[in-house]
Amino acid sequence: MAEEAPRIPIPWAWYGGGLLSLAVIFISSWHLQIRPQELLQGLPQMIRLFQEFLHPDVSYLKKVLPALLDTLRMAIGGTAMGAFFSFPLLFWAAKNTAPAPWVYHLSRFLLNFLRTLPELLLAALFVAVVGLGMMSGLLAIAIFSLGIIGKLASEKVETIDPGPLEALQAVGAPLPVRILWAAWPQMSPDWLSYTLYTLEINIRAATILGLVGAGGIGSLLTTAMKSLAYPKVAAILLAVFFMVLLVEGWSSFMRRRIL
Amino acid sequence: MKERTFWLVVLGALLIWSFLGLSWPGKTLAVGLSMAAKMVEGILHPDWSFAGETLRYLLESLEMAFVGTALSALLAIPFGFWAAAHPIGKAFLAAVRTFPELILAIVFLVGLGPGPFAGVMALAVHSTGMLGKLYGEAVEHVSPGPREALLAVGAPSTSLLWLAVLPQVLPAFLSLAIYRFEINVRAATVLGVVGAGGIGTPLLFSLQAYAWPKVGMMLLAIVVAVFAVDFLSARARQKLV
Incomplete structure (x- = not known):
């Protein structure tokens, strides 16, 4: 057996990389005009904010609830729309079910592109087109979910058992038939599971879309924040927290059931 | 099978409830379509005279993402070990994670005033919640071999962390932090919407003023930056694993 020279536990390159990162951090912080002492100066104000947070305005919850349900509707409706329109695209973006290589590459690019735009930006774009309200939030969520x-x-489609696909191809079935009878049945539970997972992401995102006027609880939140009504803000955050918890619990329960 | 039918019915009912409760927008279809046409037209013709300013704001967003991620990558180390050692640590990190970056940014704006510092802190705190959890999982998967070997030769217990644990987890920590940087670059582009620095502030102003060529310029810059960061980060993470 060849003798291996004992290596130092953490290679020198790591120390070099660490120093380099430190340098970049300092330069960036200087450029961003970050002064850490401001954190200490601002601390009393933030502590007062937290103290007010501890006394949520419970009577305000009556107003919060309808907006909360709107948020839920936006998230569910948007996710459903995204899931629905994912249809031809997800098979086009999989190597084994794409009709042609260029369709595969184009679909992959489109899906990657859709995910680069943050939901809040999409929502702001839709607010300009369809106006203030839930519809713009729903459309933004739909586009993001589609991505x-x-x-x-499509990544799941690429890992399915090729047997049924080949069997149908051998008897001369056209591509849509092969997808419907050989590919889809193998991955429909996964598709539903991904949809529920996306709903979990969207329920969080939907709470802030109101910041740009896209409906839901976010608009109440901005108003309360701007008028410095922190007990109201606390009530809203509390309600959001429980809704997110509830939806996540239900969704992960469902996902365990499906798979 | 019966249970499955039940859940499908529940799902269907939820969908119907969601779509029935939608409030329809005030704009008519014709207005919306002409608006959309103008938007697409403008976005497809970016205002290149605005490129310099766009790059400055974009750089600010990237720097915010880098500093925020770096801070959280360091902070998450003790929290990760805490989470691996005790359920209270895990619960603490879960509580931190529930606050989205934008909400945290608003809290920090109260203390720090508008500007990138509030954005950096928001990213750092939220990412610490995320990275701490993932670091903790990495620590739990450490092989006990090197630790036992060190103990067997009588190494001081202070050297265990440096010589047995950290060499095993550092590549995973770095890989997770780089991945987090990808996510934070996206987040840093929208933090400006609440005034926490970066390209989000001018973007929101241009959107509200319907200045589509400027919006197009900034969107182009964001998309290119996000693509580039994703590509480089995937490369770096492949090398690490």
């Missing part, structure tokens, strides 16, 4: 579900589901 995530399409990407995850």
Whole structure:
């Protein structure tokens, strides 16, 4: 057996990389005009904010609830729309079910592109087009969901058992038939599971879309924040927290059931 | 099978409830379509005279993402070990994670005033919640071999961390932090919407003023930056694993 020279536990390159990162951090912080002492100066104000957070305005919850349900509707409706429109795309973006290589590359690019735009930006774009309100939030969520579900589901399609696909091809079935009877049945539970997972992401995202006027609880939140009504803010955050918890619990329960 | 039918019915009912409750927008279809046409037209013709300013704001977002991620990558180390050692640590990190970056940014704006510092802190705190959890999982998967070997030769217990644990987890820590940087670059582009620095502030102003060529310029810059960061980060993470 060849003698291996004992290596130092953490290679020197790591120390070099660490120093380099430190340098970049300092230069960036200087450029961003970050002064850490401001954190200490601002601390009393933030502590007062937290103290006010501890006394949520419970009576305000009556107003919060309808907006909360709107947020839920936006998230569910948008996710459903994204899941629905993921349909031809997710098979086009999988190597084994794409009709032609160029379709595959184009679909992959489209799905990657859709995911680069943050939901809040999409929502702001839709607010300009369809106006203030839930509809713009729903459309933004739909586009974003299409990107995530399409990407995850197409990767799943690429790992399915090729047997049924080849069997149908051998008897001369056209591509749509092969997809419907050989590919889809193998991955439909996964598709539903990805959709529920996307819903979990969207329920969080939907709470902030109101910041740009896209409906839901976010608009109440901005108003309360701007008028410095922190007990109201606390009530809203509390309600959001429980809704997110509830939806996540239900969704992960469902996902365990499906798979 | 019966249970499955039940859940499908529940799912269907939820969908119907969601779509029935939608409030329809005030704009008519014709107005919306002409608006959309103008938007697409403008975005496809970016205002290149605005490129210099766009790059400055974009650089600010990238720097915010880098500093925020770096801070969280360091902070998450003790929290990760805490989470691996005790359920309270895990619960603490879960509580930190529930606050989205934008909400945290608003809290820090109260203390720090508008500007990138509040954005950096928001990214750092939220990412610490995320990275701490993942670091903790990496620590739990450490092989006990090197630790036992060191103990067997009588190494001082202070050297265990440096010589047995850290060499095993550092590549995983770095890989997770780089991945987090990808996510934070996206987040840093929108933090400006609440005034926490970066390209989000001018972007929101241009959107509200319907200045589509400027919006197009900034969107182009964001998309290119996100693509580039994703590509480089995937490369770097492949090398690490």
